[in-house]
Amino acid sequence: MSSAKKSAERLIKxxxxxxxxxxxxxxxxxxxxxxxxxxxxxxxxxxxAKTNEDLTRSIxxxxxxxxxxxxxxxxxxxxxxxxxxxxxxxxxxxxxxxxEKNVQAFTDIQNKFTSAATAGALEGKPFSPExxxxxxxxxxxxxxxxxxxxxxxSKNLFLQMQEQMQSQSKAMFGAFPFPGLPxxxx
Numbered sequence: 001m002s003s004a005k006k007s008a009e010r011l012i013k014x015x016x017x018x019x020x021x022x023x024x025x026x027x028x029x030x031x032x033x034x035x036x037x038x039x040x041x042x043x044x045x046x047x048x049a050k051t052n053e054d055l056t057r058s059i060x061x062x063x064x065x066x067x068x069x070x071x072x073x074x075x076x077x078x079x080x081x082x083x084x085x086x087x088x089x090x091x092x093x094x095x096x097x098x099x100e101k102n103v104q105a106f107t108d109i110q111n112k113f114t115s116a117a118t119a120g121a122l123e124g125k126p127f128s129p130e131x132x133x134x135x136x137x138x139x140x141x142x143x144x145x146x147x148x149x150x151x152x153x154s155k156n157l158f159l160q161m162q163e164q165m166q167s168q169s170k171a172m173f174g175a176f177p178f179p180g181l182p183x184x185x186x
Contacts, residue, residue: 010037010044014055020046035063094161102154109150 011023012034022029037044038060046055068075075083086095 010042012044012046012059013049014046014059015049020059021049031059031063031066034059035067038063091161091165094165098158098161101157105150105153 008024012029013021013023015021020029020031020034021027022033034044034046044056046059047053048055083095086092089095
């Protein structure tokens with residue numbers, strides 16, 4: 001794929017009849033096609049055809065909903081409930097950032113494994129799910145160590161965010177005398 005094609009963001013218009021129109025290919029597409037754009041790492045924006053309102057997040061959430069309903073769900077009901085509880089909570093912004101950083105860290109680990117595996121025995125062949133299973137079985141102890149490091153880093157990141165929130169709260173509310181709270185000024 002040329003760098004010119006990759007750098008040009010694709011525009012998809014959503015019409016009131018719920019149809020999606022890809023302006024690059026001048027054709028109507030489905031959510032499955034949009035999912036393929038995501039899998040291919042193609043940049044795109046979905047806008048309402050009449051108002052030009054950005055609907056990209058809405059479409060991506062729709063794809064996630066379909067994926068969760070159609071196969072092996074990635075999120076348990078408990079996780080989804082926890083995520084919902086953060087909406088409107090003081091930690092909402094930090095939780096979004098925390099999740100984003102963790103997904104990126106996990107993606108980086110996966111990319112390292114893929115590049116190490118493809119550089120060795122695969123000679124440029126695609127890394128299939130079956131090959132991933134074999135690779136993970138062989139690499140169990142190493143993978144466990146990497147996942148433990150990942151979990152430790154994730155925990156440390158969350159603790160740092162929590163400490164940052166506490167210090168910001170103390171700075172913001174420290175001047176007010178709240179009963180029952182220790183006074184740092186001695």
